Amino acid sequence: GESVGLHLPTLSVQEGDNSIINCAYSNSASDYFIWYKQESGKGPQFIIDIRSNMDKRQGQRVTVLLNKTVKHLSLQIAATQPGDSAVYFCAENNAGNMLTFGGGTRLMVKP
Amino acid sequence: DGGITQSPKYLFRKEGQNVTLSCEQNLNHDAMYWYRQDPGQGLRLIYYSQIVNDFQKGDIAEGYSVSREKKESFPLTVTSAQKNPTAFYLCASSSLEVGRYEQYFGPGTRLTVT
Numbered sequence: 208g209e210s211v212g213l214h215l216p217t218l219s220v221q222e223g224d225n226s227i228i229n230c231a232y233s234n235s236a237s238d239y240f241i242w243y244k245q246e247s248g249k250g251p252q253f254i255i256d257i258r259s260n261m262d263k264r265q266g267q268r269v270t271v272l273l274n275k276t277v278k279h280l281s282l283q284i285a286a287t288q289p290g291d292s293a294v295y296f297c298a299e300n301n302a303g304n305m306l307t308f309g310g311g312t313r314l315m316v317k318p
Numbered sequence: 319d320g321g322i323t324q325s326p327k328y329l330f331r332k333e334g335q336n337v338t339l340s341c342e343q344n345l346n347h348d349a350m351y352w353y354r355q356d357p358g359q360g361l362r363l364i365y366y367s368q369i370v371n372d373f374q375k376g377d378i379a380e381g382y383s384v385s386r387e388k389k390e391s392f393p394l395t396v397t398s399a400q401k402n403p404t405a406f407y408l409c410a411s412s413s414l415e416v417g418r419y420e421q422y423f424g425p426g427t428r429l430t431v432t
Contacts, residue, residue: 215358239419250324250408250423251361258417296360300419304349304368304412308361 215294217313226284228312230297235278237299241306242271242282245294254282254295284314292316321345324409324424331403331431339394339427341409348414350392351421354378355406364407367392368414396429403431 220226232240238259243251257264257271257280264271270283280297294313298306322343331337343350349368353361363376367386381400386392392411396403406428410421 239417241420248426250425253420253422256420304414304419306419306421310360
């Protein structure tokens with residue numbers, strides 16, 4: 208398949224372990240954040256979002272944490288599975304409907 | 319099925335030729351976007367449109383052109399003026415409703431220019 212990032216930071220985890228992917232954002236005025244998952248050769252898929260009036264939001268096997276003090280966002284994946292292997296991007300809304308995307312982190316799940 | 323489609327998945331062109339990438343959405347979204355993705359880099363915005371017959375340049379618009387004649391369609395032309403056109407191109411769409419900022423992406427088009 209296509210490689211979406213040859214030089215991305217990589218997180219390697221054992222199947223069944225929990226994964227934590229981190230993202231630092233730049234604009235303290237951003238009020239909305241999204242995590243996307245991108246599998247090789249495909250377009251990014253929406254995973255979960257969080258608004259700036261929240262610190263934590265949970266989905267199915269995923270949790271997003273927002274620390275506005277240090278402008279930090281994290282994505283936690285519980286019981287990581289081989290199908291979770293992908294590149295993960297955070298995005299912040301910086302003006303109206305516009306998003307700014309982070310560089311991405313590659314997650315590799317070892318069976 | 320609602321969604322956003324891009325065609326073709328792979329495209330090969332000779333240097334000096336213009337090429338147009340297709341993007342169609344049936345999500346009834348007002349806004350549409352084109353991004354370029356290169357290895358080791360995040361998504362970079364080429365052009366976006368928030369209404370029919372209007373569009374704005376993004377961060378890397380040089381060498382590209384777009385049109386928005388219909389709400390559903392936002393084709394991107396990669397012109398011969400684009401110095402390094404080989405890349406993965408992603409189209410996205412979103413609502414303009416306040417607080418509904420998530421963008422939905424198509425499957426992408428891999429363009430190779432030799």
